[in-house]
Amino acid sequence: MKAIVYDFTIPKYITAKALGKHFPSLYYGKPSALSLRDVEEPELPNDNWVKIKPILSGVCGSDMGAIFYKTSPSLTPFNSFPSVLGHEVVGLVTEVGGDVRKVEVGQRITIDPYINCEVRGRKTLCPACRQGMHSLCRYKAGSAKLGPGMILGFCKDLPGGWGESLVIHESMAIPISDTVSDKVAAMSEPLSVGLHAVLRQPPKNGEHVLVIGGGMIAYSVIAAIRLLEIDCHITQLSLLSYQKEMGLKLGVNEGLISREDLGALDRSMP
Numbered sequence: 001m002k003a004i005v006y007d008f009t010i011p012k013y014i015t016a017k018a019l020g021k022h023f024p025s026l027y028y029g030k031p032s033a034l035s036l037r038d039v040e041e042p043e044l045p046n047d048n049w050v051k052i053k054p055i056l057s058g059v060c061g062s063d064m065g066a067i068f069y070k071t072s073p074s075l076t077p078f079n080s081f082p083s084v085l086g087h088e089v090v091g092l093v094t095e096v097g098g099d100v101r102k103v104e105v106g107q108r109i110t111i112d113p114y115i116n117c118e119v120r121g122r123k124t125l126c127p128a129c130r131q132g133m134h135s136l137c138r139y140k141a142g143s144a145k146l147g148p149g150m151i152l153g154f155c156k157d158l159p160g161g162w163g164e165s166l167v168i169h170e171s172m173a174i175p176i177s178d179t180v181s182d183k184v185a186a187m188s189e190p191l192s193v194g195l196h197a198v199l200r201q202p203p204k205n206g207e208h209v210l211v212i213g214g215g216m217i218a219y220s221v222i223a224a225i226r227l228l229e230i231d232c233h234i235t236q237l238s239l240l241s242y243q244k245e246m247g248l249k250l251g252v253n254e255g256l257i258s259r260e261d262l263g264a265l266d267r268s269m270p
């Protein structure tokens with residue numbers, strides 16, 4: 001199958017850091033870590049796994065961080081390469097193992113991309129997985145059956161959504177209703193990040209919330225507050241006018257993008 005493969009190496013990292021400003025192809029051209037390749041189509045490892053054909057797969061900030069070498073190489077113990085990127089996926093189930101009960105062939109699903117103890121086939125769950133906090137699984141640095149990797153797309157043994165096919169443990173599959181479009185479904189993983197943050201400490205009605213940033217997670221926090229119908233005042237601090245526009249569309253009351261905006265707010269505060 002065809003797939004976009006990311007292959008991090010220290011020499012590529014050093015060369016791009018030194019010369020990437022002048023030769024951007026060091027980030028995404030021939031000499032970069034990224035390439036479209038023919039790779040082997042993954043097989044179901046056992047009867048609890050599901051094969052997926054991706055329909056859409058998002059580009060996460062962490063993918064951009066990897067491609068532009070903004071992610072520190074010190075994190076490599078928790079990733080393994082070469083890997084097929086892509087963890088914001090909506091796709092169709094094309095094959096199910098004999099014991100799979102959650103989804104069936106032809107069903108549209110999105111994916112919880114965390115590679116936890118259950119996915120790793122560990123009989124004894126780590127303390128984090130036992131408490132249901134599987135994103136904090138202790139086995140990010142690898143286990144007997146699968147190499148290092150916190151999420152799908154950053155593990156050499158589990159290709160992500162930037163290829164023609166991928167396999168997931170059935171616990172990672174999240175069925176999608178027909179009323180949700182592919183584009184919206186592909187955003188469920190980043191939305192879940194903002195939703196989780198808001199649910200950890202939901203603002204109360206009437207409170208004033210400051211959201212700093214103009215990236216996907218800032219918008220998923222704003223969207224989550226409004227989806228939960230919390231009637232609080234949201235101020236967003238970002239850098240560019242399109243970021244402000246996007247925030248206002250999602251329900252921000254006040255968008256600040258310049259020092260003047262910030263100064264005016266400062267002066268208006270009690």
Ligand SMILES: [Zn+2]
Pocket residue numbers: 060061062087
């Ligand atoms: Zn992501």
Ligand SMILES: [Zn+2]
Pocket residue numbers: 116117118125126127128129130134136137138139
């Ligand atoms: Zn675990």
